[in-house]
Amino acid sequence: MRRTLVLVSTGLLLVGATAAAPAATAGARPPDRGRAVTVPERVGAVIAAQAAAGQGVDWAGCPAGWGLPAPVQCGRVTVPLDYAQPFGTTIELAVDRAVSTGTAAERQGALVYNPGGPGGSGLRFPLRSTTAAPLWTRTAKAYDFVGFDPRGVGHSAPISCQDPKEFVRAPKPDPVPDGAADKLASRGLAAAYAQGCLARTGGPMLAAMNTPTMARDLDVIRAALGERRLNYLGVSYGTYLGAVYADLFPTHLRRMIADSVVNPDPAQIWYRNNLDQDVAFESRWADWETWVASYDSVYHLGGTRAEVQTRWERLLAGAEAHPIGGVVGPAELLGFFQNAPYYDSAWAGTAQLWSGYAAGDTQALLDAAGPDLADARGNATAENGTAVYTAVECADAEWPTDWRTWDRDNTALNIGHPFLTWSNAWLNLPCATWPVRQRTPVDVRTGRGLPPVLIVQSARDAATPYPGALELHRRLDGSRLITERDAGSHGVTGLVNPCVNSRVDSYLLTGALDPQDVGCGPHAAPVPAT
Helix, strand or coil, X not given: CCCCCCCCCCCHHHHHHHHCCCCCCCCCCXXXXXXXXXXXXXXXXXXXXXXXXXXXXXXXXXXXXXXXXXXXXEEEEEEECCCCCCCCCEEEEEEEEECCCCCCCCCCEEEEEECCCCCCCXXXXXXXXXXXXXXXXXXXXHEEEEEECCCCCCCCCCCXXXXXXXXXXXXXXXXXXXXXXXXXXXXXHHHHHHHHHHHHHCHHHHHCCCHHHHHHHHHHHHHHCCCCCEEEEEEEHHHHHHHHHHHHCHHHEEEEEEEEECCCCCCCCCHXXXXXXXXXXXXXXXXXXXXXHHCHHHHCCCCCHHHHHHHHHHHHHHHHHCCECCCECHHHHHHHHCHHHHCHHHHHHHHHHHHHHHCCCHHHHHHHHCCCCCCHHHHHHHHHHHHHHHHHHHHHCCCCCCHHHHHHHHHHHHHHCCCCHHHHHHHHHHHHHCCCCXXXXXXXXXXXXXXXXXXXXXXXXXXXXXXXXXXXHHHCCCCEXXXXXXXXXXXXXXXXXXXXXXXXXXXXXXXXXXXXXXXXXXXXXXXXXX
């Protein structure tokens, strides 16, 4: 569940088909786009999958500007804008693949990937195969690696909520309010952002940005690939997308790995999940500060965690009074420094930039945390990612509409967890005034025919706290949980940890799981760059 700092996300015959094996017949007739027909969404999903199975994917070289060199291939999959109207308006989803590197006898099908967000692009996933990334060479022999841009993302009918130039304008207001006037101003920004989503994206598309609809898209992609059952790797928000898919299409799933798990309890989606995230970020931030203090001889930022925290508070106060380079205030610092609680791979680099700044090198931190107004493509991508994040989370569930609830909860939480609480609150506050229908979250359960699922989670993950993995494990009968103990990096399957890596390979290659849950030691701890 990636977060980014913003704001200055009965046809009875056909019903029977959804409970059986996938109805992906090669001769299915494409939908008649002239027919105005309204059906239950589950029926529309069957119709769309049948059409996609008949159409397949016209694979070709990827467009030059996508940064996906051969042998990666790209294509498009057509899906309904609204599955209740499968013969109505359609959009196209961008997909890509790297074909399996093994023999025909070794090939097991396609492995489809979602990196999270919501709002992340999966199009770089096939590069793990084409570049022979060491952790994935065995799996690449058995599977085509398939990535895609979910609806609204990147090259798949991208949405927008704000002009990208305005989105990156800096410095933004300090997320931590000084009083009622600051809160009122931020509430106004949040409400304006929600209306911007409606104005720039349009009501029909905005209403179609939700996880159940994206799960139906995933099944259409499966059918277009010619796969009878889906092999799926989801990370962060991708685990929630996978969990909803498993609930809606239990017999369509072959193997699924859920890595760094969003808590799928409907009561958690999404308001309470974000409050829990604030608590977990505070703990992981403390882990990083303790690590920085242990290398005080390298970074000179303090010899104890308390000293490093005092240094951090001084950095924030100084940037509020005098933004670094005129553009980096507390909001921009949080946007950059939150990488450390997210990923261990960011620990050394973040500490080094801070240390350099403390020693007088302003430019490096300014380049890392400040906006690049010349990077039009990067700014548009960042704005799009936040728009999708907001649209999906706001539409997936009803949020509190009474400001007093937000104020009460975040004021209390900020007392002991100040690192991220208020910035996270403002990021999500557009959901309080969301201008399109908000759904009832899917109550993820084990449907008949669901295969065993592998869940992988670090115990101290900040973005997707550990209780989420326990909850998904509880809801999916037959699942197995691998816990990386004494670790907290987000996205465990991408880390070198033989205890984890060997089990991921075994599951994907043979379907084998341990007879019970497994606890693994942590991956190698970060060390300062030499």
